[in-house]
Amino acid sequence: MRHFEHFRVGSTYELGTSRLTSEDIIGYARVWDPMPFHLDPGAAARSSFGGLVASGWHTGAVVMGQFVRSLLADSTCQGSYGMDEVRFLRPVRPGDELHGRAVVEEAAPHPRRPETGTVHFLVEASNQHGETVYRMRTRLLFGRTRSSAPVRQEADAHH
Amino acid sequence: MRHFEHFRVGSTYELGTSRLTSEDIIGYARVWDPMPFHLDPGAAARSSFGGLVASGWHTGAVVMGQFVRSLLADSTCQGSYGMDEVRFLRPVRPGDELHGRAVVEEAAPHPRRPETGTVHFLVEASNQHGETVYRMRTRLLFGRTRSSAPVRQEADAHH
Numbered sequence: 001m002r003h004f005e006h007f008r009v010g011s012t013y014e015l016g017t018s019r020l021t022s023e024d025i026i027g028y029a030r031v032w033d034p035m036p037f038h039l040d041p042g043a044a045a046r047s048s049f050g051g052l053v054a055s056g057w058h059t060g061a062v063v064m065g066q067f068v069r070s071l072l073a074d075s076t077c078q079g080s081y082g083m084d085e086v087r088f089l090r091p092v093r094p095g096d097e098l099h100g101r102a103v104v105e106e107a108a109p110h111p112r113r114p115e116t117g118t119v120h121f122l123v124e125a126s127n128q129h130g131e132t133v134y135r136m137r138t139r140l141l142f143g144r145t146r147s148s149a150p151v152r153q154e155a156d157a158h159h
Numbered sequence: 160m161r162h163f164e165h166f167r168v169g170s171t172y173e174l175g176t177s178r179l180t181s182e183d184i185i186g187y188a189r190v191w192d193p194m195p196f197h198l199d200p201g202a203a204a205r206s207s208f209g210g211l212v213a214s215g216w217h218t219g220a221v222v223m224g225q226f227v228r229s230l231l232a233d234s235t236c237q238g239s240y241g242m243d244e245v246r247f248l249r250p251v252r253p254g255d256e257l258h259g260r261a262v263v264e265e266a267a268p269h270p271r272r273p274e275t276g277t278v279h280f281l282v283e284a285s286n287q288h289g290e291t292v293y294r295m296r297t298r299l300l301f302g303r304t305r306s307s308a309p310v311r312q313e314a315d316a317h318h
Contacts, residue, residue, distance in 0.1 A: 031224070032220045032221075032223065032224050033220075033223055033224065033227055034224075034227055034228065034232055035227055035231060035232060035236065035238075036232070037237075037238070047237065048237045048238075049238070053238075056238075056239055056241065057216075057219070057220055057223050060216070061191045061192075061216055061220065062191075064191060064192055064216050065190070065191050065192065065193075068192055068193055068194055069193065072194065073193055073194060073195070077194065078196075078206065078207045079194075079196070079207075079208070079212075079215075079247070080215055080247060081246065081247065082215065082244070082245040082246040082247050082295075083242065083245040084243060084244060084245070085241070085243060086241040086242040086243070086245060087240065087241040088238070088239060088240065088241050136241075
């Protein structure tokens with residue numbers, strides 16, 4: 001079980017590989033992002049993309065799934081504040097692979113909740129050609145190990 | 160068909176209403192974000208959330224779907240650069256409604272692709288109590304109407 005203390009600035013985690021088929025791309029788009037260039041190969045061929053491309057939200061969700069399964073599910077993560085600088089850098093096309101990666105950019109105890117700490121991650125995905133196709137930053141809240149978290153003032157009052 | 164010129168700074172669009180059931184929340188989490196507090200009512204009850212909460216990515220995807228269906232699918236939108244300042248402001252719990260809203264914050268012709276223009280939207284969702292639960296900013300590229308887009312230099316060369 002990974003606590004706040006597990007995450008050191010500069011640590012890099014490989015999150016796994018996912019390959020998106022045209023069925024995956026169209027299936028996601030039908031439910032969540034029904035733009036013609038995500039949904040309809042003919043319309044996509046006539047669009048500025050020149051063919052079917054994955055929704056950026058699909059790419060982001062796939063990489064989030066990698067992040068959760070490889071790192072966060074077995075941790076004291078208590079949720080996310082959100083994301084910054086989410087960028088869809090290159091089109092993701094049928095057959096493309098997504099290799100996710102997370103790098104710890106900052107880690108600090110929470111100023112008002114001493115039993116927790118905040119970790120800032122840079123999350124990226126590259127394709128099978130080594131090109132970065134997706135990037136974002138996110139701040140996650142983690143519980144701290146008992147030994148490193150100071151005793152809370154409120155708890156002291158009960159002693 | 161909405162072109163770049165349709166979008167005026169300050170224009171506000173109501174995107175619709177979606178209600179999330181616990182089945183929706185668990186179903187999304189199982190595929191895309193299998194954290195215990197999105198997936199397992201018992202574990203969620205013991206978490207800092209005190210009960211099941213929707214994945215922030217789920218909330219974002221639902222609101223993106225509202226945005227696409229109510230506004231973008233019938234437009235010349237050519238895709239998104241990404242998002243900034245994505246914030247999960249309050250938990251979204253089973254039975255909660257998401258009322259999406261998009262406001263045009265900036266609109267400018269593209270500096271190098273005169274047949275297109277960029278529109279900056281603030282996208283928010285409030286719940287059934289009027290509380291804002293989700294917010295993000297996104298930049299989208301739209302095609303311009305023929306009449307307002309200047310003739311391209313490259314096209315002139317063929318005359």
